[in-house]
Amino acid sequence: MASYFEWNEAIAKFFTEGMLPGDVFYLSVDDDALIEIGAGSFAEGRLSSAVRDFESAVRNECVTNGRVVLPTATLEQADDTPPYVAFLGAMVLAAHRMAPEDDIAEINYFTRLREILDLGGERGRPSGLKPPGAPEEGLWVAFNSWILSKEWQPSAERGPEGPTKFTNYPLSQSLLREGDKGKLEEDFRNAEDGLGRDSDRERVGAWFFNRATGFSTSHIRSLAQEATTDRYDAIVDAVYGVYTMIGWNQPSTGDGTSARWRSPRRLTAGLYREFDPLFGTIDYHLFPRRQARELGVDLAVIHDGRPEPLHQEKDGQFRPLWQVHPAGGKTYQISGDSRIEELHLPARSFWVLVRDRFDSASGTFASRGAPRLGETFLLLCRKECEEQLNILKDEGLLNWDGDPVEALDYDEWFEYRECMVLSANWDGIIPQMHELFHELRPRGRASISLKGGLTTGRRDSWLEGHLPELSITSFDPNWQIRVTNISQPDSEPALDEMVTANTSVDLSHLAAGDYSVQVLKNDRSVDRRYMRVLSWDSLEPSNPTETFGTPIGDYILRGSVLNNGNFSGQGGG
Numbered sequence: 001m002a003s004y005f006e007w008n009e010a011i012a013k014f015f016t017e018g019m020l021p022g023d024v025f026y027l028s029v030d031d032d033a034l035i036e037i038g039a040g041s042f043a044e045g046r047l048s049s050a051v052r053d054f055e056s057a058v059r060n061e062c063v064t065n066g067r068v069v070l071p072t073a074t075l076e077q078a079d080d081t082p083p084y085v086a087f088l089g090a091m092v093l094a095a096h097r098m099a100p101e102d103d104i105a106e107i108n109y110f111t112r113l114r115e116i117l118d119l120g121g122e123r124g125r126p127s128g129l130k131p132p133g134a135p136e137e138g139l140w141v142a143f144n145s146w147i148l149s150k151e152w153q154p155s156a157e158r159g160p161e162g163p164t165k166f167t168n169y170p171l172s173q174s175l176l177r178e179g180d181k182g183k184l185e186e187d188f189r190n191a192e193d194g195l196g197r198d199s200d201r202e203r204v205g206a207w208f209f210n211r212a213t214g215f216s217t218s219h220i221r222s223l224a225q226e227a228t229t230d231r232y233d234a235i236v237d238a239v240y241g242v243y244t245m246i247g248w249n250q251p252s253t254g255d256g257t258s259a260r261w262r263s264p265r266r267l268t269a270g271l272y273r274e275f276d277p278l279f280g281t282i283d284y285h286l287f288p289r290r291q292a293r294e295l296g297v298d299l300a301v302i303h304d305g306r307p308e309p310l311h312q313e314k315d316g317q318f319r320p321l322w323q324v325h326p327a328g329g330k331t332y333q334i335s336g337d338s339r340i341e342e343l344h345l346p347a348r349s350f351w352v353l354v355r356d357r358f359d360s361a362s363g364t365f366a367s368r369g370a371p372r373l374g375e376t377f378l379l380l381c382r383k384e385c386e387e388q389l390n391i392l393k394d395e396g397l398l399n400w401d402g403d404p405v406e407a408l409d410y411d412e413w414f415e416y417r418e419c420m421v422l423s424a425n426w427d428g429i430i431p432q433m434h435e436l437f438h439e440l441r442p443r444g445r446a447s448i449s450l451k452g453g454l455t456t457g458r459r460d461s462w463l464e465g466h467l468p469e470l471s472i473t474s475f476d477p478n479w480q481i482r483v484t485n486i487s488q489p490d491s492e493p494a495l496d497e498m499v500t501a502n503t504s505v506d507l508s509h510l511a512a513g514d515y516s517v518q519v520l521k522n523d524r525s526v527d528r529r530y531m532r533v534l535s536w537d538s539l540e541p542s543n544p545t546e547t548f549g550t551p552i553g554d555y556i557l558r559g560s561v562l563n564n565g566n567f568s569g570q571g572g573g
Contacts, residue, residue: 001053002042004061008086010041018290021151021459026234027143027173029089030096032181055116058090063117068128070135082146084139088170090116091136095167095174109167133158133166137489140169144486148514148532151459155234157516158489160523175231175238177219184242187215197248200268200346201289202370204243205236206439229444229527233369244268267334269345270367272320273353273378282407282415284380285320287366288343299336301343307335320366326351326380326413350381350436370439371421373447374473374502379416380407381436388433389416397423398440424475446474446501446519448529456539461532463539464512468531470505472519477501480520485513486530512538 002010014037015027031051038050047053062069071084094113107124119126129135137158144154159168176184188195195207212224227235244266272287288301288310300307303322311319324330329347334340353365354377371377379400381389392398401418421442431437454466462468472479483495494515499505512535518528550557555564 002047002057004057004086005083006042007037007054007057008083009081010037011089012081012085014041016150019150019152022153024153024155024230024234025147026155026175027085027088027092028175028238029092030174030176030178031093034093054086055090055118058086058116059118062087062090063119066119066127068117068119068126068135070128070139082143084143088139088143091170092173095170095177097178098174109171137166137169141487141489144530145514148460148530151461153230153460153530154486155231157528175223175235176242180217180220181242183216183220184239185246188243188246189248192248197246198268198344198346199243200270200348200367201236201240202352202367202439203346203348203435204240205370206435206441208236208239209443210438210441227443228525229372229447230529232443266342266344267340269343271324271326271351271353271380272366273364273380274320275363281409283323284326284410286322286324286343286345287320288318289367290317299334299340302333302335317368326407326410349433350379350385350439352439353378353380370443372473373421373442373444373475374449376418376420379419379440381414381416383412383414385433385436386414388431388436391429391432392437392440395429397421397426397429442475444527445476445521446472446479446526448517448519448527449473450517450529450531456534458532460530461534464510464533464535465508467507467510467533470507470517471503472499472501472505474501476521479526480523481505482516482518482520483507483510484516484518486516487514511535 011027011029014033015025019025034050034054038047038053062071071082071087091113094109094116097112097115098108110124110126114120114122114126117126125132140156144156147154156169156172159165159171164171191207195204199207209224209227212221215221215224223235267288269286269288272285274283274285275281276283290312299310301310301321302308308321313319324345327347327349328345330345332343334343351367352371354368354371354375356364356366356368365378379389386404389398393400399420399422400416404414404416407413407415421440424442424445426437426441429437449471450460450468451471453462453468455462470481472481477500479499479501481495481497481499482493484493485491494510495505495507510533512533515531515533516528517531519526552562555562
C-alpha cells in the first residue's frame with residue numbers, strides 16, 4: 001500500500017505534467033485517473049487495487065475517530081507540492097461518483113464523500129467539515145494560489161448562494177461523472193454514420209455543443225448548454241478524450257457505464273500554414289496535436305519507412321512535420337509508446353486556422369482550437385464551401401478581407417483571410433453544409449481580454465500600479481464585471497459594476513493579491529480569468545538570461561565591444 005503523501009505527490013505530478021503557462025488546471029480525479037496514476041507511479045504488484053488503495057491512504061491520514069482532520073494549508077508553498085492535493089482529489093472523486101441524474105443538493109454530495117472516507121451512519125457534512133465551507137474552503141483557496149504561482153489558471157470556484165456554494169469547488173473539477181463516459185460512448189457509436197471514427201477535436205466539439213439538448217443525461221446536457229467561455233476547451237478535451245479511446249471494433253459496454261479507462265490508441269493532427277515571403281509560396285504541414293500527459297517522451301512518426309521524432313516547441317506544441325495536402329485522410333504509424341498506435345490527419349473539406357495566442361506577432365496560422373470572440377482567423381476550404389460562406393456573409397454573420405485567394409499547388413482550395421464572426425444570431429439560418437456551419441458558429445457569449453500594463457515576466461502577472469486594461473468582447477452591449485480577491489472570498493468585491501462591451505475598464509486601484517475577474521449576465525458567470533498583482537517589494541533581482549550579442553568563439557560581440565563569454569560583462573576585448 002502507498003502512503004497518503006506518496007499518493008499526494010503522484011496525483012500532483014499526474015495532473016501537472018505537461019501543463020504550460022496559461023493552461024487551465026483541472027484536478028479531475030476519478031476512478032480511471034487513479035488506475036492510470038497507480039500503474040504509472042508505483043511498482044507493479046504494490047497496489048492490490050489503485051482506487052481502494054487511494055481511499056485507504058486518505059482515510060488513514062485524514063480521518064481520526066470518525067472525524068475529518070484536514071491537512072495544513074498555507075499560501076506560501078509554491079516550491080513544494082501542497083500536502084492537501086490528495087484530500088482535494090478525494091473530494092473531487094466524491095463529485096465524480098454522483099450519479100448523472102443526482103440532485104446537486106449538498107446531502108447527495110456528502111453521501112458520496114462519506115462512502116470514500118468510510119464515515120457511515122450519519123448523513124450530511126461529517127465532523128471536521130463543519131460549519132459549511134469554513135474548513136475545506138481554505139484548502140481550495142490555497143490550492144488556487146499555488147496554481148497561480150505556477151503560471152496556470154485555476155478552475156475551482158465557489159458557487160452561488162444555495163446548495164452548491166461550497167461543494168461547487170469539487171463539483172467544478174468533475175466534468176464527466178461516473179457513467180457519463182459510457183453514455184457518451186453510446187452516443188458516439190450511434191452517430192458513427194455522420195461523425196465517423198476519425199474526426200478531429202474541433203469537429204467533435206462542434207458536434208457535442210450542436211446537439212446539446214439531445215443527450216440522455218441531464219448532467220451532459222447541462223455541460224453542453226451551460227458551458228462558459230473559460231470552461232469550453234476543458235469540456236471539449238474531456239469529451240474528445242472519450243471519443244479517441246473508443247475501441248470501435250469492440251462491443252459497447254451496453255449498460256451506460258464507462259469501461260475502465262482504455263489508453264489512447266491514436267493521436268490526431270491538424271495543419272500548420274507556412275508562408276515563404278521571399279518566394280510568396282504557402283505550404284501546409286502536418287501538425288500533431290499535443291496530449292502531453294498521455295504520451296511517452298520518445299515518440300516518432302514513421303514516414304517513408306523512417307522514424308521522424310516528435311519534438312515539442314517552447315509553447316508545448318509539437319513541431320510541424322512534412323508537407324501534406326489539406327484534404328487529409330492520411331494515417332501514419334507511431335513508435336515509442338505502446339499505448340499509441342497511429343497519428344491520423346482526418347479527411348476534411350475545410351480547416352479553421354488561428355494565430356498563436358501567445359505569439360501573435362509571428363504571423364503563423366495553425367489548427368489550435370476554435371477562435372475566440374473578436375479574434376480573426378484564416379479559413380482554408382474547398383470551393384464547394386463558397387455558397388455557404390456567401391450566405392453567412394450576406395446575412396451579416398461572417399466577414400473576411402478581400403476576395404478568397406486560391407491556394408496554389410492545391411487544386412480547388414481557397415483561403416479566406418482575416419475572417420471574423422460578426423453576430424450571434426445564427427438560429428434563423430438553414431445550413432447548406434452542417435459541419436462548416438456549426439464549427440464557425442460562435443459558442444461563447446463574451447470573453448475577457450487583459451491588455452497592456454507592466455508584466456513581471458510571468459503569465460497573467462502584473463506589477464501593482466501598472467495593471468492591464470480589461471475589456472469584454474461580446475455581441476451584447478451590457479455586462480456585469482466582478483473582481484474578487486480569491487484569498488478573501490467573503491470580502492467585498494474589489495470591483496462590481498455594469499460595463500459596456502468593447503470598452504476599457506481601469507483596474508489600476510487593485511492592490512497586491514490574486515484576483516478572479518468574472519463577467520456575468522443576470523448574475524450567471526459567462527467567462528472568468530485569474531490574474532496576480534505583485535507589489536514592488538516582492539520583486540527579487542535575477543541574473544539576465546539573454547546575452548544580446550553575437551557569439552564569436554569564446555567571446556561575445558556587443559556593439560563595438562568584444563567581451564569574454566562570461567555574461568557578467570567583465571573581461572576585455
